[in-house]
Amino acid sequence: MTASTPTTQPTVPADSSAAARRAEVDRSVRGLVLFCFASAIFWLVVGSFLQVISGTQLVIPSFLDCAAFFTFGRVQPAGLTALVFGWGSLAGLGFGIWQMARASGKVVRGVTLPVCSVILWNLALVGGVLGILAGKGSGIPYLELPGPAAFAILLAFGLLVIWLLLTLRGTPGQPLYIAKAFFVVALFLFAWLYSSANTLLIWTVSPGSVTGPIEGWFENGLFGLWLTFLSLSALFYLLPVAAGRPLHSQGLATFAFWTLLFFGGWGGMRYFIGGPIPAWMVSASVVATFLLILPALAVVTNLGRTIGDAGSRLWEAPTTRYLIAGLIFYFSWVVGCAFVAIPTVSSIFHFTIYQEGLTLIAIYGFVSLTLIGAILTLLPRFGHSFNPASASLQFWLIIVGLGLFATSATIGGLLQGFALYDVEVSFLNVVDYVFPFRVLVFVGLLTVFAATLGFAALFARSVYVPAKEPAVPVSQPVPQNVEVVA
Amino acid sequence: MKSSSLFLGVAIVFGLSWVGLVAYPYVELGGVQPEVSEETGSLVPPPVSGVAIEGQRVYAANGCVYCHSQQVRPLPLFTDIPKGLGPRQTVARDYLRYQPASLGRVRTGPDLANVGLRRTEASWFYQHLYEPSVVSPGSNMPAYRYLFEEREIQGQRSDLAVNVQGPHQPKPGYEIVPTPEAQALVGYLMSLKRDYPLPEAPKPPEEG
């Protein structure tokens, strides 16, 4: 754990010239980062809206059943695709770009290439989501995007990463802070995950006997590595800064990084316990999913000790409250996954509403709360100040939604699971038992959707409507040679 | 901090899972072949018709996998077999002929790994797809009327015409017939029979 370990970053002197330099760096990436965030929030709203539609259809099956375009089986994956590839990915990329700019200390000149990449990403996703709704989806969860759209997204991603590495490379020999390590490695992992899975399942044809392992490996990596690394990167960056303290332990952070990387990759067969996958692969995934509690515990311990008694202050602030809640939901999600990976538990809970609730908790609880918190933290630096009451309202709306998801997942999952397990119970009775919990999920999706609308409005207002005084006054004039993207 | 050594470490640590969960099954499971069963003397898994392959695409494109699983899990831990989802556990070779296989994550709807064994009449499938709540009262499956067309009866009523009951009956003189997509989908569903013997999937001992 020496050479290849993320190590400390020297304290940047907080004198005024350094602060001015940081403000200059922030300005140089402002347009690009805001564009990423705006795109991400667009997809958050679109994805949540589609989730509301499909959630309604689970309660009222005849809702919008007039047209192929709105059938449940297309709206559901379209919504999930928008949330994962639009919202989570672009928001995380936006934050990462800012973070890398900060770490490199370089003022960015020219952002045409990355802006074009994000435009391409958005266009690909628009085409892809419409393609899914039009019946061009692959039927493989999270690999639904039609081949050309997936290729365009990878192309956009590749261009963005190349630009990022060429422009914002840290100075050689500069220590790598753990948050940046998470982000940079996330980029590498996404390229590997998405190109590998698409090559084997979408762009070429593989025998059906290998679909399961590859899709499991991909889905697990998409959530457990890509989105997790992006979100943890934000947490590791923002929480120590907000607390005004150094990160408690480099050792724990390094431990979390490597164990997450190792066990996170192996967890994929947990979706197929008892399924048509060789027993040893399933058992390996069960163990890996369970051992993911270790890095989660390391992250929570590390950040918890970093925050220390600043916790109540951070909880009071509307922005950092999101981050702390995101951290809590990260841990809950990991424990929830480990719980259902125990084969005995799986024999009851697998295939039930529990799994759907777990996905919603990962997306809205962990990823969304964290990244909304990150965006809100950066907003005053990029835009204008916003109304903290509004941010607070959206927070509690999302928490209400998550509470409903968690309730329906655990109680509904238990009822549905035992009914599915019981030889005496017919399938249509199972549908009856779980119905009230689908109503709860629907209400939860509705409140979350309302929160996303409020958040989008807050974001737009903060960016476009000037407050009486600029939120981020820049003390020095912008140098002539710096291209400022509005 | 050497970024090259960091990435080498990452590639090795993460690459292990790629080798184990992607490359290994690609070779080991992708390489399995249909074989002549010693027990029945016929090819297992049995060949699948072109219509069923086409139907698999309809199944995938309409997201059936977001409600229906296609896996039978083994005794003694799971009760899929006593619940009548299939005579034996499903194994990798059962999915060899479908691209992709739709294993599924949830059972919002019933498991379909062996639906072709439980239901053998195409007309039932057509009726169910056209108006699930009429055929299975209490079902929360959406209707797939867009897979059917209403047309004027030309001479004789079509053999495939759906016997529609309920609110979506055709106009007098018209009939509801499945589109080629619906016919393919039903062909696929009826082909889902995992009852042939495979050496790696022993049947559990029969119990009264």
Added chain:
Amino acid sequence: MSEQSPMNPATPDTGDPTVENASVPVWFWCLSVAMVFVGALYLGVNSGGFKANVFNPDQVSWVGGGAPAGPPDPKVIGKRLFSANCVVCHQASGEGVPGQFPPLVDSEWVLSKEWHGDNHLVKLVLSGMQGPVTVKGQPFNNAMPAWKQLKDSEIAAILTYIRSEWGNNAAPIPADFVAKIREEIADRSDPWTQAELQAIDRVLVSEAEAAPAPEEAPADPNAQPPAPEADQAAEPAPGA
């Protein structure tokens, strides 16, 4: 950047994050080691021997012993092969056709009773038979073709099937027994006659297994010449 938005007390620009190097707590190391140990143990026990064709960890012991799956039941295979090859003459009921094709049900030939041995049964299937024979006291005079083209395991499966079906109850014939007989009579192309078979010493599977090959090999070449037994054997056929 000392100034901050009054609305966002938690987002001052306090610079970039820094890090301390507090060591990993001891309890954390202990917990990790314990969990990894338990995990490794679980994986070992439920590995199914790390085989690609084991889908239920209960099928195979954790060290990898035991077959991934039991071999298919020879009776099932035997029934299929019997239906494909034998029913034309011997009928699905195993009763044969009176006066034309001998029955298999309760037949001393099939069940290795009296002078009949398991070796005779395998030999006549491998090379076929012709001429007068007596089965259950009834005379038959017809020809049975040779079934050399079938594999050892297939012949074993058919014989095991007919020895356990229709109320028949005799020991199964293993494939290696068929293989051994096939080797013994490798040179023979003609069908057997009852007299020839009767001249050969009776061998049962159970005996063949108990007494290994050395005794068996020299016994058979000697079995060909003896004449007196052949006379005896010839008698019942015309007499019956």
